Amino acid sequence: MNDKKLAGKRVLAFVGDIYEDLELWYPKLRLIEEGAQVVVAGERAEEVYAGKNGYPCTSDAAIADMHESDFDAVLLPGGFMPDRLRRLDQVKKLIRDFSDAKKCVAAICHGGWLAISADVYRGVRTTGSLGIKDDLVNAGALWVDAPVVVDRHFVSSRKPDDLPWFAKAMVDRIAAQAPRA
Numbered sequence: 001m002n003d004k005k006l007a008g009k010r011v012l013a014f015v016g017d018i019y020e021d022l023e024l025w026y027p028k029l030r031l032i033e034e035g036a037q038v039v040v041a042g043e044r045a046e047e048v049y050a051g052k053n054g055y056p057c058t059s060d061a062a063i064a065d066m067h068e069s070d071f072d073a074v075l076l077p078g079g080f081m082p083d084r085l086r087r088l089d090q091v092k093k094l095i096r097d098f099s100d101a102k103k104c105v106a107a108i109c110h111g112g113w114l115a116i117s118a119d120v121y122r123g124v125r126t127t128g129s130l131g132i133k134d135d136l137v138n139a140g141a142l143w144v145d146a147p148v149v150v151d152r153h154f155v156s157s158r159k160p161d162d163l164p165w166f167a168k169a170m171v172d173r174i175a176a177q178a179p180r181a
Contacts, residue, residue, distance in 0.1 A: 004035025005175040012066055013075040014091065014114070015042045015059055020079035021051035022160040023108045027075055030167040036174070038075075041066050043088070052079045063090050068097035069181070073174045078109030078129065086117035096120060099153070104177065106155040106170045108162070112136055115154075125151040127158050153177065 011031050015024060028038045042049055042059030049057050063085075068074075074095060076082065085091045095118035098105050107115050112128035113135065115121050122140030127149045137143050148157045148165035155173050157166035 004033075005171055006031060007035035008179075009036045009072040009174055010070060010180075011036050011038045011073045011075055011174070012068075012071045012094070013038055013040045014063070014077065014081070014085055015040050015049050015057045016081035016085050017049050018052050018080035019049060019057065019077050020081075020109060020160065021053045021055040022163060023077035023079065023111065024051070024057060024075070025055065026160075026163045027077075027106070027108075027167045027170060030171060031075075031174075034171050034175075036072075039066075039071070043085075049081075063088065063094070066090075066094060068094055068101055068103065071098075071103070072177065072180050073104035073106060073170070074098045075170070076105070076107035076111030076114045078107075078111045080110070082110050082113040086113050092118040102153045102177070103180075104153050104155060104170065104173045106166070106173070108157040108166050109159050112141075112156060116141075121154075124154050125149055126154060126156040128156055129158060 045062040099120040109129040116139040126141045147162040
């Protein structure tokens with residue numbers, strides 16, 4: 001018997017220049033520990049992106065080639081990367097598709113900008129970096145100042161210090177949802 005909570009699950013994670021290193025790597029490694037396959041997608045496949053703190057990440061795939069139906073969840077890390085990626089129609093469409101399918105949409109810190117631009121946070125209890133609190137509220141989110149907030153299929157956290165709670169909530173949420181068709 002496989003004791004991994006996420007065996008057979010697939011998670012899409014976004015990456016771009018100046019992503020927040022810990023907010024991508026910590027959840028990615030926890031998801032892998034639980035048996036998930038994590039695909040990191042950037043604007044270009046096999047591109048090396050520099051983290052905010054200097055840690056590199058090579059994308060596995062191009063965002064343009066990704067489809068929600070191939071995954072069980074999406075991870076939206078923070079840093080300055082979301083400010084660039086939120087302008088891409090395919091990123092917004094993917095996030096809307098995950099939300100419409102009621103699959104886990106997990107954002108930490110400034111990663112919430114991606115969900116805001118995808119227009120999926122209206123009426124959702126969420127948190128994020130204090131720096132985007134006004135953006136969240138103006139997008140119709142119900143702001144909560146907590147290390148992690150889970151509302152339906154949405155998981156959110158404020159900052160790298162919240163990663164233990166964020167990763168656990170993400171694993172639990174993905175494990176609880178129905179298998180992808």
